Amino acid sequence: MTQPAHDQLRQRADYTHSYNLKTGRHGWLRLTPAYSLRLVEEIMKQASSKVRVFDPFCGTATTALSAAYHGHDAATTDINPFLVWLARAKTARYSYATVSRTRKACEDALALVGAGEIDPAQVPPIHNIERWWHADALAFLGDLRAAIECTMPFQTQEGTLLCVAFCRTLIACSNAAFNHQSMSFKNSSQLTLGIQYEFKEIFRDNLEFVLRGALQNPTGEVETILHDARLLSRLKLEPFGLVITSPPYANRMSYIRELRPYMYWLGFLQKPQDAGELDWLAIGGTWGIATSRLNKWKPARNRCNSERLERTLDSISSPCNANGKLLANYIRKYVNDIYEHLAELRTILASGASIHYIVGNSTFYGELLPVELIYAQILDEIGFNNIEVRPIRKRNSKKELIEFDVSASWL
Numbered sequence: 001m002t003q004p005a006h007d008q009l010r011q012r013a014d015y016t017h018s019y020n021l022k023t024g025r026h027g028w029l030r031l032t033p034a035y036s037l038r039l040v041e042e043i044m045k046q047a048s049s050k051v052r053v054f055d056p057f058c059g060t061a062t063t064a065l066s067a068a069y070h071g072h073d074a075a076t077t078d079i080n081p082f083l084v085w086l087a088r089a090k091t092a093r094y095s096y097a098t099v100s101r102t103r104k105a106c107e108d109a110l111a112l113v114g115a116g117e118i119d120p121a122q123v124p125p126i127h128n129i130e131r132w133w134h135a136d137a138l139a140f141l142g143d144l145r146a147a148i149e150c151t152m153p154f155q156t157q158e159g160t161l162l163c164v165a166f167c168r169t170l171i172a173c174s175n176a177a178f179n180h181q182s183m184s185f186k187n188s189s190q191l192t193l194g195i196q197y198e199f200k201e202i203f204r205d206n207l208e209f210v211l212r213g214a215l216q217n218p219t220g221e222v223e224t225i226l227h228d229a230r231l232l233s234r235l236k237l238e239p240f241g242l243v244i245t246s247p248p249y250a251n252r253m254s255y256i257r258e259l260r261p262y263m264y265w266l267g268f269l270q271k272p273q274d275a276g277e278l279d280w281l282a283i284g285g286t287w288g289i290a291t292s293r294l295n296k297w298k299p300a301r302n303r304c305n306s307e308r309l310e311r312t313l314d315s316i317s318s319p320c321n322a323n324g325k326l327l328a329n330y331i332r333k334y335v336n337d338i339y340e341h342l343a344e345l346r347t348i349l350a351s352g353a354s355i356h357y358i359v360g361n362s363t364f365y366g367e368l369l370p371v372e373l374i375y376a377q378i379l380d381e382i383g384f385n386n387i388e389v390r391p392i393r394k395r396n397s398k399k400e401l402i403e404f405d406v407s408a409s410w411l
């Protein structure tokens with residue numbers, strides 16, 4: 001890939017937002033860390049000729065986007081409808097006409113903001129919402145969301161681009177970002193225009209960023225499907241020659257929890273129970289209702305015959321560990337789910353296909369769960385070949401937490 005093409009990829013990869021908001025206080029996370037893009041790029045470059053690429057755990061579409069900029073066709077699935085929407089937005093092709101219609105719609109929408117002519121959109125039912133946004137930011141976002149909906153239908157390309165810019169804006173206007181983002185008023189005359197003026201400028205700036213990315217059209221085609229990666233044999237798809245994915249980790253991080261603000265504002269979630277239900281469907285989800293269901297969950301059978309795994313689960317579920325039984329169940333379900341997924345993956349692979357799973361290990365009560373070895377063992381059990389485990393990087397200051405590329409081929 002030439003350098004300009006790489007820059008184009010970067011721009012759309014950063015479509016959602018461009019700064020790290022994992023503050024702990026608010027739970028924002030950076031959706032496409034630069035290292036994961038680099039890693040996907042590195043693996044993608046090894047494909048010498050055109051190949052069909054698949055990512056079963058789409059997330060923010062890093063793999064699909066990279067494949068499409070390299071001229072490959074790709075398909076990707078995710079269980080989260082917001083991420084499917086975002087992936088479609090990021091991998092679509094846009095014309096100059098669409099971009100100028102979107103600019104015009106932006107001004108039409110902004111003219112409605114603060115004019116008192118429309119009902120504001122409902123504020124997300126998030127506990128302590130004022131920790132996320134101050135009242136003036138909430139009022140602006142409620143008006144802007146409603147104004148976008150009045151101006152352009154969500155399903156159109158223009159509506160999509162406006163909503164991507166809205167997602168970036170809602171972070172830029174949040175308490176998490178307020179202190180990072182320069183809310184600097186450029187001169188004293190603008191200062192008198194007030195905070196709403198500044199918010200509108202933030203939206204315009206974010207839209208311009210999104211529109212610059214929109215014009216960087218990839219050459220490959222991407223199909224993004226709302227689907228459960230444990231049921232891949234139900235999809236009628238041409239076989240794939242390359243899989244690059246970063247599956248959910250067994251670390252109790254809830255993607256639904258982290259993405260709630262976007263999902264509520266855009267209407268992908270209506271009430272907190274919906275978030276828990278979706279988390280229960282997600283592999284590795286343990287938030288809200290998912291946690292109580294996990295407590296009662298019993299496997300029909302245990303997958304992955306590993307003595308090491310059994311020993312680890314025994315010591316995690318020891319009565320000395322307050323939530324030991326729950327967490328042992330969590331890991332057991334995670335392993336079973338990944339087993340089902342990998343078994344199903346075989347049905348959509350071309351002969352000779354290579355697969356790359358970027359996985360991170362984790363610890364529970366000081367017990368190291370060697371997730372990379374569990375993947376390698378499952379792949380071996382279900383008939384993959386040339387299995388390799390390559391350490392990639394340390395995840396944080398805890399020296400044992402490492403990310404790996406677990407690769408294999410399907411002959």
Ligand SMILES: C[S@@+](CC[C@H](N)C(=O)[O-])C[C@H]1O[C@@H](n2cnc3c(N)ncnc32)[C@H](O)[C@@H]1O
Pocket residue numbers: 031032036056057058059060061062063077078079080083227228229230245246247248249255281282283284
């Ligand atoms: C680690 S993230 C993927 C990150 C991605 N590589 C990126 O660049 O953003 C894991 C993804 O798996 C999705 N997921 C979880 N369970 C799933 C399932 N059963 N089927 C399909 N996707 C699932 C989550 O919604 C989440 O987007």
